[in-house]
Amino acid sequence: MTSKTVAELLSQEVTLQDVTVKGWVRTFRANRFIALNDGSTINNIQCVVDFENFDEATLKRVTTGAAIHITGELVESQGKGQSVEIVVKTLEILGDSDPETYPIQPKKHSFEFLRENAHLRTRTNTFSAVMRLRSSLSFAVHKYFNENGFNYMHTPIITGSDAEGAGEMFKVSNLDAKTPPLKEDGSINYKEDFFGKETNLTVSGQLEAETYAMSLGKVYTFGPTFRAENSNTTRHLAEFWMIEPEVAFMDLDGNMDLAEDFMKSVLSYVLEHNKADLEFLDKRLLDEEKTKPQAERSEMSLIEKINFVVENNFKRVSYTEAIDILKNCKPNKKKKFNYIIEEWGADLQSEHERFLVEKHFKCPVILFDYPANIKAFYMRLNEDGKTVRAMDILFPGIGEMVGGSQREERLDVLKEKMKALDISEEELWWYLDLRKYGSAVHSGFGLGFERLVMFATGMGNIRDVIPFPRTPQNAEF
Structure with a gap:
């Protein structure tokens, strides 16, 4: 007899x-009712x-957490809360189960405790729901791009460039940490390292994705990225997943259209x-x-938050207009904001x-045309020389969800910006080549996948929407 899933049986x-x-x-109640x-x-x-x-010996082993194999007759349920139930004919205990030490008991556990038992926390309703939603959102991402003519690209995890220019990167090296080879000036000689240069774990696949967009037209990446930021907030991870589409011959307006349609599509899917x-997570959040x-x-x-995004058109507002609104709003004037908006240029x-x-x-809301010095x-x-063709999408409850821009396609302008920020032309020679050979307008955006999962599940801590969180002083499992 073919085994059925619980979802199949309940339907x-x-x-x-x-x-x-x-x-x-x-649970196993009154030696009679097993919740499986x-x-x-x-x-x-x-x-x-x-x-x-x-x-009696078999029934004693039917404890919370035990894996079991049941055969029986599917009948109309006599109790409330389910339409069908199984009258058990045979029951087999699969493997061992120690009820005295099993940590996920049928009671309320703190999320902190469950993070310490992340290998078992998906046995709870909350985390099983969160991870099924994470899986569905992942599928919806690939489904959207596949149906809209995008090519999926695997960008390097090991890289020699810092796409964001923040410098918060994990080094990749196989040099002896105690006695690395040194140059005459005492600095480490990375020419003797595995890759012959200093390398790191990637913070973004965007720059590499641009290279493929300028030949394949429409591409996207969806992979792990890493930030060595010593932050213990509820919104930061050292390892997380990024979704980054790049499209040739698309300006900022097209980029905003794409991002809005994409967000509505994946949220509609779940x-x-x-x-x-x-519905379960909605009730949990309400409580x-x-x-x-x-x-x-x-x-x-x-x-309601998810429908708020799916059903409303996104309002497009310039950064300059947004600053005027914020400067003159009641929370700012009455100093209710933690960060008071005083002038144009504020982050x-x-x-x-x-x-x-x-x-x-x-x-x-989609904000666009940000000050160049904060992007x-x-x-x-832009032609004004002080703003750039950037855009951020803002959602209820979470703030910024998506960040993107029209990319600088003019070689001379890009070189000037890199020079001003002390970014090496030698290091990014291949990126500059895109502006030398067949340069064209192109755009893209980045979306931290865990932030999307947080929004769709209502979870308040990013550590609770990824299977095994990597944070400062924590690389368990």
Whole structure:
């Protein structure tokens, strides 16, 4: 008999049939009712045991966390909360289970405790729902780009360039850490290293993706990136995943169109395919909000936030207009913001971005034409000489979700910007070549995948939306 998943069994309309299912015990009540889950759905299937048909030693091993194999008859449920249940005929315990030491007991655990047991935390409803949503969002990303003519590109994980110019990179070296080869001036001689030069883990695949966009037209990357930023906030990881499309012959307006359509598409996908998980996480977030002071509570539920993005047109506003709005708004004038906006050129914080989205425009917002001195070197300089063709997409509850730009396609302008920022032409000779040979307008954007998962799940800490978080002083598992 072919084993069925719990999700398949719960969707069955035909009862009084023999079925077989395998999964992990969530609870076993009164030596009679097993709540079984196999990860295919947020919901458990109830398996009813007649204890007279099984020996006491077997039933004692049916403990929370145990893996079991059940065969029985699928019948209409006599209890509330499920449409069908299984009357157990045979029950096999698979492997060992120690109920005394199993950490994920059927009670409320703190997220901090569950991070310490990240190898088992997906046995809980919250984390199984989060990771199913993460999987669906991943599929939706690839589905969108595949259906829109993009080529998937694997960019290097080991690189000799710093795309962001921030310098917060993990070094890659096989030199002896105690006695590395040295130059005459006492500095390390990386010419004797494995790659013959200083190399790091990538912070972005964008620059390499641009090379392929300038031959294949439309490409995207979706892979791991790394930042050696010593930050322990709820929004930073040392290892995370980035989605980065690049498109030739597309200007900033086209880039904004693409990003808006993309975001609506992937979020619509999970609304359609992850309804049960979203409803569970929606209730979890509602219960969490009730514990907060009234002033700190969100005005929208999780599902309302997602629909807020899917159903509204994104308002496009210049940075300059946004600064004027923020300077003159009540929270700024009454000094309610933690960071007071005083003049043009300020780097906007999450509180400012959320005000624009949630209070002022009441829809997702795309800010564009930022000051050049707060954006990366590769962004196209505007004719005013002080702003660049950059854009950020702002969402409710989280602030910036997407960052992108029209790339600087003019060789002379790019060289001047690199010189001003002390970025080596020798190091990025191949990037400059794109401006020498068949240069054209092109654009792209970057989206931190974990930030998208946070938005779609309502989780407040980025460490809870990636299987095994990598943060300062933590590389467990």
